Amino acid sequence: MRSICGDIGGTHDDLAVVEDGEILLHQQRKTRRQHSFVNYLEDFIEEADDKGIGADRACFAAAGPVRDGVVNLTHTNLRVDREQIASSTDLTEVKVANDFTAFTDATQVVDESQIKHLQQGDSRDLDTVSVIGAGTGLGKGVLVGTENGHRHVESEGGHAPAPIRPRDGGLHSFIEDRTGRPPVQEDFVSGRGLKNIHDFLRQESFPNAEELSPEQISERKDRQDSCREAFDLFVSVYADLVRAFALETNPGKGVYIGGGVAARNPDEFGSRFVERFADAPEPRFERLLRGMPVRLVTDYKASLLGAEHILETH
Amino acid sequence: MRSICGDIGGTHDDLAVVEDGEILLHQQRKTRRQHSFVNYLEDFIEEADDKGIGADRACFAAAGPVRDGVVNLTHTNLRVDREQIASSTDLTEVKVANDFTAFTDATQVVDESQIKHLQQGDSRDLDTVSVIGAGTGLGKGVLVGTENGHRHVESEGGHAPAPIRPRDGGLHSFIEDRTGRPPVQEDFVSGRGLKNIHDFLRQESFPNAEELSPEQISERKDRQDSCREAFDLFVSVYADLVRAFALETNPGKGVYIGGGVAARNPDEFGSRFVERFADAPEPRFERLLRGMPVRLVTDYKASLLGAEHILETH
Structure with a gap:
């Protein structure tokens, strides 16, 4: 099953389409001076759809404490908001996690060569x-x-x-x-x-x-x-x-x-x-x-x- | 079901017979200058048996890191060793835990008045x-x-x-x-x-x-x-x-x-x-x-x- 995955950090926003641990599409922008995460995501979803690798679920790992599905990033003004993303996109499942919570999960799947x-x-x-x-x-x-x-x-x-x-x-x-x-x-x-x-x-x-x-x-x-x-x-x-x-x-x-x-x-x-x-x-x-x-x-x-x-x- | 429970700290060794959150028998000694935990436990078990409140399982919370069922207490020379306790007593189930691990469990059962x-x-x-x-x-x-x-x-x-x-x-x-x-x-x-x-x-x-x-x-x-x-x-x-x-x-x-x-x-x-x-x-x-x-x-x-x-x- 394909997923849109994000790593929203203090310096870069990474978005990817991921399937079984493989990254099919990857895009990055500088986080600073960005004001809308949803606009960036909408553009990315459009590009993925155009390439025929759309996904209907997503998880965004963001650098800040999660509260009620929202992360206000610690180091920038950016906000990652589960409800806002769900209502602005056709995604049927949206999760928001702390970036290091996602990294703890990564320890379970990362390739030994890494x-x-x-x-x-x-x-x-x-x-x-x-x-x-x-x-x-x-x-x-x-x-x-x-x-x-x-x-x-x-x-x-x-x-x-x-x-x-x-x-x-x-x-x-x-x-x-x-x-x-x-x-x-x-x-x-x-x-x-x-x-x-x-x-x-x-x-x-x-x-x-x-x-x-x-x-x-x-x-x-x-x-x-x-x-x-x-x-x-x-x-x-x-x-x-x-x-x-x-x-x-x-x-x-x-x-x-x-x-x-x-x-x-x-x-x-x-x-x-x-x-x-x-x-x-x-x-x-x-x-x-x-x-x-x-x-x-x-x-x-x-x-x-x-x-x-x-x-x-x- | 009755259990023998212990809190083996740096200052005191507490032993108790506990049943459904109620302490039926309680005994305490100073930890320092004690060399054998098992002897103390054997005496306590004998006393509990004499009083008709014996138990066949036990859990000891001890102040130090647990490794393979053993705690060498951080602040004294005392050793709490699951295998040694099991072989020196008739207890059919023996657990050894860190004292603060036991205290974390206590937060789930402690009375609101406390x-x-x-x-x-x-x-x-x-x-x-x-x-x-x-x-x-x-x-x-x-x-x-x-x-x-x-x-x-x-x-x-x-x-x-x-x-x-x-x-x-x-x-x-x-x-x-x-x-x-x-x-x-x-x-x-x-x-x-x-x-x-x-x-x-x-x-x-x-x-x-x-x-x-x-x-x-x-x-x-x-x-x-x-x-x-x-x-x-x-x-x-x-x-x-x-x-x-x-x-x-x-x-x-x-x-x-x-x-x-x-x-x-x-x-x-x-x-x-x-x-x-x-x-x-x-x-x-x-x-x-x-x-x-x-x-x-x-x-x-x-x-x-x-x-x-x-x-x-x-």
Whole structure:
């Protein structure tokens, strides 16, 4: 059965026609400065119909908390509204989910070739998976297995205060001065987090480095010292937040790392990342952390497959 | 059906014979300096048999992560081992659970008279409950509803790094100097956390105050300034940690606060606590937090009922 699946993020809106985990048609636009999601969807439906691959059900994974079938996106003014979509289109079934809720479902269907095993660990009987991933923001979610499929625990943990180490206190103050409020986790680990870290290092150690976007920092990390250091610090704090969420949710089937930053830079998530992940303040928790599978999903379109999985199973 | 239920904590071991939510026999000993749980259990079973209220199944809720039916308690050397208990007793069914996993179950059966509603909120369709509670340590757990009863997400979040506010940085450094490692959440919010906070305030503002135990600080909080300030700061940081966990797990049915400290001092968890709970760094999350039911469980023996609930339903 064909489905229209969407991944409505802070930077891009992805729409696709998906059938049995295969993407038949895919379209993307920049999210910012867009005001109507429904118009974009209507155009996409028309194109799919023209190509003879129309669908009559849809699931949209959007970056924000879901309330009564509505997501007001956290990082833009866009609104994804189940009732509005249903009344504006001929779709007979419309679901709206949090983007990381969809990504938790994607962990169940993503192709093994798209998974990098960072730490083998040993799965336990408790059928729980936790996911975390930095893109425009920092998303998290938990999937709990039952006899009748899976249930979700949604998370807005990217907006919880950041449990960073005291030695990163200067960075903490830098971000607080910049934002005028106590930092939250995604002020450190997200696209803008990478920029915050680079700007902090420019102030501290690289006065001649110019201001760069997150994409530029990623691109130049192998040839410019300020970018290299920024990316290293970013990955260290990322590992701290993955460890914290792993302790908060103690997932028997391990942690999956998603999001655009890791998907585009998988080589940066190696042994240094894993060592930092397992470095618990209380040594007796190192065993628990080393026994936990840690996997990185390199498929940037995994959430689209997750959205299809939600339609298939919920 | 009668069950033997246990709540094996860092300070006390509680054993009970429970039938349909009613405690027929209850016994408690101090946990510290005990080396065998099974001997204690054997004596209790003998006493229950003598009284004609024996049981042939049991569930033990213990303060530590469960692995293959074994809990090595986090705060003592005690070990609770399903196989060992089964082979040393005539019990035909033995379960071992994390203590906060049992407390999550208790939220489903605890009597309304034992609940203080701190914030009404409005339950959402997502059938998730999060629990958090300070006693000897800081426990957490999540309960997810399904068509066939509930599933647990275990948590060791009390051992995750503490996301405290920068203005509490002096306390952070004080604890780091004392422990020789970066503080974790239960260094702030637990019995020893209350003592840490009082010791910090003695150093900062009350040089003449003597060193006190957590129990003494609680007892004297209405007549000694150092204790009053320590308890106020403790409750503020407690609210910060409840908010952080509420954001991490976004529970549709709200947050339950358990643990000995809150159960014994419910009046300290009033409007000031709720205001701090809802005070998110990013104002747009205040609505989510104010919409979340927050309840305090004053029944200190709730975990025993939760252990019975696990036997009834899993």
